Amino acid sequence: MKETICTIPINDIFNLHDGCPFCRMYEMLENQYATFITGSAMMEPNTRVATNKKGFCPRHFEKIVEVGKRLPVALILETHLAQISDGILPKKAGKPDKKALAKVDEIIESCYICDRIQFDIEHFLQTVFAEWVNSPEFKETYKNQDFICLRHYSQVMKYASVKMPSKHLSAFHEDTLHLTRNYLETLQADTTHFCRMFDYRNQGGDWGNSKDAIERDISFLSGYLDTSVN
Numbered sequence: 001m002k003e004t005i006c007t008i009p010i011n012d013i014f015n016l017h018d019g020c021p022f023c024r025m026y027e028m029l030e031n032q033y034a035t036f037i038t039g040s041a042m043m044e045p046n047t048r049v050a051t052n053k054k055g056f057c058p059r060h061f062e063k064i065v066e067v068g069k070r071l072p073v074a075l076i077l078e079t080h081l082a083q084i085s086d087g088i089l090p091k092k093a094g095k096p097d098k099k100a101l102a103k104v105d106e107i108i109e110s111c112y113i114c115d116r117i118q119f120d121i122e123h124f125l126q127t128v129f130a131e132w133v134n135s136p137e138f139k140e141t142y143k144n145q146d147f148i149c150l151r152h153y154s155q156v157m158k159y160a161s162v163k164m165p166s167k168h169l170s171a172f173h174e175d176t177l178h179l180t181r182n183y184l185e186t187l188q189a190d191t192t193h194f195c196r197m198f199d200y201r202n203q204g205g206d207w208g209n210s211k212d213a214i215e216r217d218i219s220f221l222s223g224y225l226d227t228s229v230n
């Protein structure tokens with residue numbers, strides 16, 4: 001895949017201290033791609049070939065409709081549908097061909113934006129690891145993030161094991177685990193408090209930080225800042 005068309009300002013993302021930094025990056029990238037696809041790249045042949053072939057996951061279909069104008073979105077869909085009609089869905093009735101069905105499944109499962117983001121995230125993570133190793137300031141900034149969501153915890157830990165120099169690995173793993181575990185424990189306490197507030201004995205009591213516990217739980221578990229998009 002060719003170089004990313006998106007810019008990933010690592011310091012801007014990590015200096016925000018608001019939620020999971022990797023979720024912020026993910027959301028920034030999906031907005032950039034959705035805007036790019038429905039804007040300047042709409043008539044660009046390479047991008048169209050790729051979007052025709054891969055289509056989008058449910059989240060990113062919603063995203064292109066949200067950020068794009070109606071006509072560009074319809075034009076993208078027009079050629080995507082043509083690709084399915086001409087090359088994927090059988091023209092004649094009969095016993096379903098396994099290969100043909102596999103092709104249908106493939107196009108349902110694939111997403112142009114998810115693929116591009118996956119590619120970018122790997123590059124971004126390598127930058128994060130390099131900064132963490134070389135810059136004591138960044139190390140501190142990393143440690144002081146609000147949290148790392150469960151989805152990105154797994155992704156970061158796995159990728160670090162492959163790409164991070166081994167002498168730094170256990171300290172990095174430890175910092176990352178702290179960010180995820182501390183927040184998980186906060187969520188557990190807030191969620192329990194939220195549930196207890198429904199007990200009649202607690203009527204008129206203090207909700208503390210528990211009012212948006214459900215939304216924060218889902219955001220932590222799903223790895224998406226904006227859980228309403230899903």
Ligand SMILES: [Zn+2]
Nearest residue numbers: 020023149152
């Ligand atoms: Zn995240």
Ligand SMILES: [Zn+2]
Nearest residue numbers: 057060111114
């Ligand atoms: Zn997607």
